[in-house]
Amino acid sequence: MISYMKHPKSFSLVIIFLLLTVVLYIYICVRSPSISNPLLSCQESILRPSIFNVRKFQVNDEFGLVLEEASMANKTLIITIVNKAYVEQSVNAETTMLDLFLESFWLGEDTRPLLDHLLFVTVDQTAYERCKFKRLHCYRLMTDGVDFSRENVYMSPKYVKMVWRKTLLLLDVLKRGYSFIFTDTDILWLRNPFAKLSRDQTVDLQISLDSSSDDPARPEDNLVNTGFFFIRSNNKTISLVDTWYSQKDINPTGKHDQHVMRDLMHSGLFNQLGLQVRFLDTRHFSGFCEDSHDVAAVTTMHANCCRFMKAKFSELTKVLREWKQFKATVTEHPEVAGDITRGFKWSTHTECENSWKQRY
Secondary structure (H helix, E strand, O other): OOOOOOOHHHHHHHHHHHHHHHHHHHHHHHHOOOOOOHHHHHHHHHHOOOHHHOOOOOOOOHHHHHHHHHOOOOOEEEEEEEOHHHHOOOOOOOOOHHHHHHHHHHHOEOOHHHHHHEEEEEOOHHHHHHHHHOOOEEEEOOOOOOOOOOOOOOOOHHHHHHHHHHHHHHHHHHHOOOEEEEEOOOEEEOEOHHHOOOOOOOOOEEEEEEEOOOOOOOHHHOEEEEEEEEEOOOHHHHHHHHHHHHOOOOOOOOOOHHHHHHHHHHOOHHHHHOOOEEEOOOOOEEEOOOOOOOOOOOOEEEOOOOOOHHHHHHHHHHHHHHHHHHHHHHHHOHHHHHHHHHHOOOOOOHHHHHHOOOOO
16 A cells, blocks of 8 residues: 655645645536535536426416316316306395305215316406305406406396307317316206216217207207306317307307307208217206206206296205205105105296296
């Protein structure tokens, strides 16, 4: 072994080499323009991956973040739209339309977990604040100065504007790669609808009906209702909704999105785009236009064919009460559950029938 004490010249060379190495190390660190602590920065430079391997991700906007938060792992979610009229309680009312809607998820069969994937699009500040207070998934949709906070009566000018704004929003969701159920808030979810929807990936659109055609060979005779549908995100459905929205300004006054969708179906657009469409049976996806007579199968109940929110609220309250009574009776008397189910019948929706005789 060489002794540096016996060779002072060699020892001096080693010391000089070490000093030069330290100086060079510090110099390189200090040269970095973003460094305030040379020693720390050099440690970070060792741990930091090469800039050539860093993948840059575009920062999501607010809507994108809310969609990501609410969606399931397969980029599927549920979307509804609410305004002030749906979330505020009137002086004489015991609850709100929003609360009725949420109550149906609580009382429905296998519906509670779906609240984790339900996005409320709010069209005014009051609705947004109430939504956040309830700790739901909420997004504030800006509406270019149009006041959508009050009740928008069916086919009123503001109603038509709001449903077209909804269509544009849903087009945006599809373009972001999300599939979704859209549901009006005047629909009670009595059972999990995903159990009744086709899992066939080739079915692009599954849509509810006001009333179904008696002739299976003539699906165009079905009166589609755009208040509830499931749509998969792909090029065909994006083209459909894009065409749908483009009709907003070229259709005669008085037509809203649902009328236009029916027109597009009758014009053969579904076939032109190669869309696979499934019309949802009113036995499962029911409404006041055509009640389901099978309480063992009914999945949703829509307050369609009803004009005013007061009438909708009253009739949906009655439906929810009858649903609770039915479930309680079956639970209490399981030995005659079949007889109870077969004998069940919804009450007549008198207030909704009379709503068409009133003026707004």
